Amino acid sequence: xxxxxxxxxxxxxxxxxxxxxxxxxxxxxxxxxxxxxxxxxxxxxxxxxxxxxxxxxxxxxxxxxxxxxxxxxxxxxxxxxxxxxxxxxxxxxxxxxxxxxxxxxxxxxxxxxxxxxxxxxxxxxxxxxxxxxxxxxxxxxxxxxxxxxxxxxxxxxxxxxxxxxxxxxxxxxxxxxxxxxxxxxxxxxxxxxxxxxxxxxxxxxxxxxxxxxxxxxxxxxxxxxxxxxxxxxxxxxxxxxxxxxxxxxxxxxxxxxxxxxxxxxxxxxxxxxxxxxxxxxxxxxxxxxxxxxxxxxxxxxxxxxxxxxxxxxxxxxxxxxxxxxxxxxxxxxxxxxxxxxxxxxxxxxxxxxxxxxxxxxxxxxxxxxxxxxxxxxxxxxxxxxxxxxxxxxxxxxxxxxxxxxxxxxxxxxxxxxxxxxxx
Numbered sequence: 453x454x455x456x457x458x459x460x461x462x463x464x465x466x467x468x469x470x471x472x473x474x475x476x477x478x479x480x481x482x483x484x485x486x487x488x489x490x491x492x493x494x495x496x497x498x499x500x501x502x503x504x505x506x507x508x509x510x511x512x513x514x515x516x517x518x519x520x521x522x523x524x525x526x527x528x529x530x531x532x533x534x535x536x537x538x539x540x541x542x543x544x545x546x547x548x549x550x551x552x553x554x555x556x557x558x559x560x561x562x563x564x565x566x567x568x569x570x571x572x573x574x575x576x577x578x579x580x581x582x583x584x585x586x587x588x589x590x591x592x593x594x595x596x597x598x599x600x601x602x603x604x605x606x607x608x609x610x611x612x613x614x615x616x617x618x619x620x621x622x623x624x625x626x627x628x629x630x631x632x633x634x635x636x637x638x639x640x641x642x643x644x645x646x647x648x649x650x651x652x653x654x655x656x657x658x659x660x661x662x663x664x665x666x667x668x669x670x671x672x673x674x675x676x677x678x679x680x681x682x683x684x685x686x687x688x689x690x691x692x693x694x695x696x697x698x699x700x701x702x703x704x705x706x707x708x709x710x711x712x713x714x715x716x717x718x719x720x721x722x723x724x725x726x727x728x729x730x731x732x733x734x735x736x737x738x739x740x741x742x743x744x745x746x747x748x749x750x751x752x753x754x755x756x757x758x759x760x761x762x763x764x765x766x767x768x769x770x771x772x773x774x775x776x777x778x779x780x781x782x783x784x785x786x787x788x789x790x791x792x793x794x795x796x797x798x799x800x801x802x803x804x805x806x807x808x809x810x811x812x813x814x815x816x817x818x819x820x821x822x823x824x825x826x827x828x829x830x831x832x833x834x835x836x837x838x839x840x841x842x843x844x845x846x847x848x849x850x851x852x853x854x855x856x857x858x859x860x861x862x863x864x865x866x867x868x869x870x871x872x873x874x875x
Contacts, residue, residue, distance in 0.1 A: 490537075491516055500537060533817040541814060547846040548810045549794055553839045556790045557783075558722050558827040564713035564731060564780040566772045569764065572705035574678050579653050579696050582607030585672045587690040589683060589701065596677045596703060603688065603700070604672040610653065614669035617646040621664065681705040684774075709765055709772045711743070713780045714758035721825050722784055723748055729763045731778040733771065741765050741772060745782060791837055792830040797845040798823065807837065808844040816844065 491514035493499040493507035505514050536546075586604040589596055596602070620643040627639040650660055655673060663669070685702035688694065711731055715723055727745045732738075743765035752759055763780070765772060772778070798821070799806040809817045824832030837843070 500540060533811070533815060536814045536816065538814055544847045544850060546844060548842050549797065549845045551791060551793055551833070551837050551839055551841045551843060553789065553791050554830075556792060556825065556827045556830070556832055558719075558825070560715065560719050560722055560782040562713045562715060562780050562782075564711040564763070564778050566774050566776040566778060567710045567712060568684070568704045568706070568774050569708050569710050572679075572681070572708060573684075574681075574703050575699055576602060576675065576678065576701040576703065577697055577699055578605060578607075578675060578694060580605070580607040580609045581696050582610070582694060584688060584690055584692045584694065587688065589677075589686075590690070592683055592686045594683045596681065596683060598677060598680045600677045602675045602677055604674050605694070606672045610655070610673050611669055611671065613646070613649055613653065613655075614663055617643075617650060617660075617663065618667060618669060620646040675700075677701075677703060679703055679705060704774075706767055706770050706772075706774075709767045709774065710746075711763045711765060711772070711778060711780065713761050713763065713782075714753070714756060715761050715782075716758055717752070718826075720759060723759075723761060723782060724784070728783045729765075730781045730783070731763075731765060731772070732781075733776070733778050736771065739771070741767075741778075790824065790832040791834075791839055792827070793821075793833050793837065793843060794845050795826060795829055795831045797843050798831060807833075810842040810844055812842075 491501045491504055493510065493512055493514055499507050499509060499514070501514055506512065507514060582605040584603050585606050588601045588603060620639070624636075624639040624643045627636045647660065651657075654675070656676065659673065681703040682705075683701055684704045686700075687698075688700040694700065711729075723745065725745055725748060729743050729745055731741045731743070743763050745761060746764045747762040749760040749762070761782070763782075793807060797807050799808075804820050805823050806818050806820050809819050811817055819836055821836030822834045824834045826832070
């Protein structure tokens with residue numbers, strides 16, 4: 453048993469020497485300073501040993517380095533801390549950085565799809581049955597103004613309603629001059645009812661005024677556009693018979709459009725309603741359109757694992773066209789003030805996240821941390837670090853490996869002592 457444990461220790465020490473790192477001290481309680489005879493490989497200076505031997509890389513004999521002295525601290529900082537020769541620190545490229553507290557912000561970049569603003573779209577139909585006598589707006593894509601004539605419709609119902617209104621109008625005027633108050637009031641109510649019927653059928657106030665002026669019912673009535681915009685759908689032709697409620701036109705105001713984008717789960721902490729957003733078109737690079745996030749959908753797309761976000765943009769010149777793709781950038785409104793570390797400094801094992809503290813004088817100590825959100829090259833450290841501490845940002849994997857090796861050797865050394873005491 454002792455022989456097998458000794459072989460494991462020798463192999464473990466070989467791994468530690470191969471990366472040029474010394475394990476720091478014993479588990480004692482005192483401090484001692486000794487002159488250590490260090491041996492190095494002539495071809496691989498990072499290979500260091502306290503005793504003669506061969507280089508595990510090239511097989512050459514290790515030669516003494518008499519200029520080297522080492523101060524051993526027999527009580528290390530705890531938790532598997534290690535001490536590294538200063539020359540080795542330089543050779544393996546150890547770099548460090550100071551833990552900072554700073555505003556944490558992130559720009560989310562994605563691809564969006566331009567679509568119509570649903571609040572600026574109108575369907576045009578009629579509330580009466582009839583025939584199209586004249587078609588003024590006759591193709592999809594045509595620009596229309598609010599109040600612009602779309603078509604003229606002949607409807608027997610509308611003709612009858614006009615004649616009914618003219619009759620009520622004439623009757624009311626005669627009774628106002630000659631009849632008693634009660635009869636005149638009844639005639640006035642009849643006139644109001646006839647007028648309201650025309651309004652219910654979307655006859656405008658201007659058309660009713662024209663009817664009152666001419667005292668002649670028109671054979672056809674003109675249907676006007678309810679808003680400014682572009683005809684994005686047309687389903688009516690000249691001379692067609694149309695039913696009440698039948699879809700005729702769809703008109704969209706493109707002065708403002710919506711842009712939809714898919715955001716991955718890990719980016720959701722950065723997305724809030726009201727945030728500023730920018731889009732850029734591939735066919736017009738350099739032209740930036742600015743808008744804001746207006747809605748974050750409350751459900752996740754199961755196939756893509758993304759959440760849909762809607763943004764609103766002004767659209768001067770109608771450069772943003774529905775169904776067009778655009779590059780999107782979403783910027784947070786308020787940054788989070790947080791303790792941050794460079795993202796590359798974190799060792800992620802899947803079960804825990806570790807950074808290597810630089811304690812000075814070649815001493816290093818692994819420390820587990822709890823991470824928050826990730827921003828532009830930095831990651832939030834919620835627990836485990838304080839502002840001003842220094843951490844390793846490169847070669848930390850070598851140091852962490854040596855720390856685990858030291859802990860393993862210490863454990864095996866304890867088992868060996870117990871076995872010797874038993875014998």
